[in-house]
Amino acid sequence: MSLTLLNVIVAVVIAIAFAAVNAAYLVWAERRGAARIQRRPGPNINGPFGLLQPPLDGIKLMTKQLMIPGGADKILFMVAPVLAMAPAIMSFVTIPFSAGIAAHNMELGVLVIFAFASMGAMAILFAGWGSRNKYSVMASVRAVSQNVSYEIPMLITAITVVMTTGSMDLKAISMAQSGGFWHWNIFPSLHSPLMPISFIIFFICSLAETNRAPFDLGEAESELVAGFHTEYGSMGFGLFFMGEYANIVIGASLTTILFLGGWDCPFGMFPGVWWFLLKIYLLIATFIWIRWTFPRTTIYGLLNLSWKILIPISLFNLLLTAGLLKVF
Amino acid sequence: MNPSMAITEAPGLFTADGLTGVIFLIMMAVTIIGGIIACSAERLVRAVAGLIVCFIGVAALYYFLNSPFVALMQMLIYVGAVCITIAFAIMLAAPEESKKNGPAGPLSGPLGFITAGLVTYGLIVMAMRTKFTSLPKVNGGTVKELGIQFLTSYSMVFELISIVLLIAIIGALVIARAGRNK
Numbered sequence: 001m002s003l004t005l006l007n008v009i010v011a012v013v014i015a016i017a018f019a020a021v022n023a024a025y026l027v028w029a030e031r032r033g034a035a036r037i038q039r040r041p042g043p044n045i046n047g048p049f050g051l052l053q054p055p056l057d058g059i060k061l062m063t064k065q066l067m068i069p070g071g072a073d074k075i076l077f078m079v080a081p082v083l084a085m086a087p088a089i090m091s092f093v094t095i096p097f098s099a100g101i102a103a104h105n106m107e108l109g110v111l112v113i114f115a116f117a118s119m120g121a122m123a124i125l126f127a128g129w130g131s132r133n134k135y136s137v138m139a140s141v142r143a144v145s146q147n148v149s150y151e152i153p154m155l156i157t158a159i160t161v162v163m164t165t166g167s168m169d170l171k172a173i174s175m176a177q178s179g180g181f182w183h184w185n186i187f188p189s190l191h192s193p194l195m196p197i198s199f200i201i202f203f204i205c206s207l208a209e210t211n212r213a214p215f216d217l218g219e220a221e222s223e224l225v226a227g228f229h230t231e232y233g234s235m236g237f238g239l240f241f242m243g244e245y246a247n248i249v250i251g252a253s254l255t256t257i258l259f260l261g262g263w264d265c266p267f268g269m270f271p272g273v274w275w276f277l278l279k280i281y282l283l284i285a286t287f288i289w290i291r292w293t294f295p296r297t298t299i300y301g302l303l304n305l306s307w308k309i310l311i312p313i314s315l316f317n318l319l320l321t322a323g324l325l326k327v328f
Numbered sequence: 329m330n331p332s333m334a335i336t337e338a339p340g341l342f343t344a345d346g347l348t349g350v351i352f353l354i355m356m357a358v359t360i361i362g363g364i365i366a367c368s369a370e371r372l373v374r375a376v377a378g379l380i381v382c383f384i385g386v387a388a389l390y391y392f393l394n395s396p397f398v399a400l401m402q403m404l405i406y407v408g409a410v411c412i413t414i415a416f417a418i419m420l421a422a423p424e425e426s427k428k429n430g431p432a433g434p435l436s437g438p439l440g441f442i443t444a445g446l447v448t449y450g451l452i453v454m455a456m457r458t459k460f461t462s463l464p465k466v467n468g469g470t471v472k473e474l475g476i477q478f479l480t481s482y483s484m485v486f487e488l489i490s491i492v493l494l495i496a497i498i499g500a501l502v503i504a505r506a507g508r509n510k
Binding site: 073075107114117118128129137148151 | 373374377380396397400401403404407409412413415416419420470471
């Protein structure tokens, strides 16, 4: 018993530490990447390559006074940042990093991650409403309509993968793709000839679900000051930021497991956690690259893309895969 | 805890069963507190927040009933879709400071307390007199078995639910369509 309790505590601590370290250093990577793309140095003063910047930022955020705007809904205002971070950490519990490294592998892993990810929109709603600020309310309405509409094609493409694998277990989905890159789900197979398109849809949806540019309508600073976190300072703002980066890591991990073979090596040698980490950080680098390359879309363009293009294609793909699975 | 096992004595607090029981009680409390907040909050958004807390508690209770799939669907659909839609509708439509000051019904006040007390008493009596027999586990509650059951034994119910949803969608479209031409 004590061993299981210890296991749980260790798993939770590792999940929180992994999320926090990733969040801190992805901010650094994002700022350095942005600087490189915009031909400026970026944060390079504190420590070698500016590597001490994230802890210093953390100390600065933690020592700032927590300001609550007058007339704000205090409870919701305080709960929202926690709610932004907690579901992301919960999702880490079920992600298998390699054949042996998973906090708690569940039979319904895909569903667990989507169930917790769907709670993220709540945090944005409460933050926007609790701040008592028109800009925040507008931003949260935008962000939530975006999250809801991109959740649908994302779920449908995930169901396509689940159907071809025959399991919702993330570990089993990874195992089914082992033995070289030609087994990966991203490449078309007999049962699912449209898999590359599924991958693109899933990737676009994970960009939109994590409110990243070019889909960051929720924090469009040219129109809405800073969107739903306008009124947040100190660690409340810090938690929103960490939640965003933790969600990015979750999105990249899920994409890796569903489409890129998880911890499998492209050439069938030395499968292990290093391949998994390499793949997720390559995906995250692509996230950062896209953010600083493409301009922000409009809200109508964003919603039309989801409802008129992505959902019909993903539904067609679902039907095609179901039919082919039945025939062959 | 094995559901088919008869409970003879209370397990110690720091055993696996004891901790499970504590978590079960916490989740019961979460469900009840969420429900109370949902009913009594002055601001509508807070009521939705209470509803979410309540739904999360209910999801945990489903998990205790050995059906993780239903628990996760409860989270995904009720918390992730229904509550967000409600909150979204409130934010789009209602002014933020609208308090519920509607006329109190005939069941408010002392009469309400008496009714609630009687109902509670009745439920307690019923629960105490019922002889609970633990049933054997029918299936693992896995997705596959649920799917097979839905498409064989309960296909009628399944189809009826989908028709209800279809009618709801058509109704929403009709209402929205009329609004656009105004």
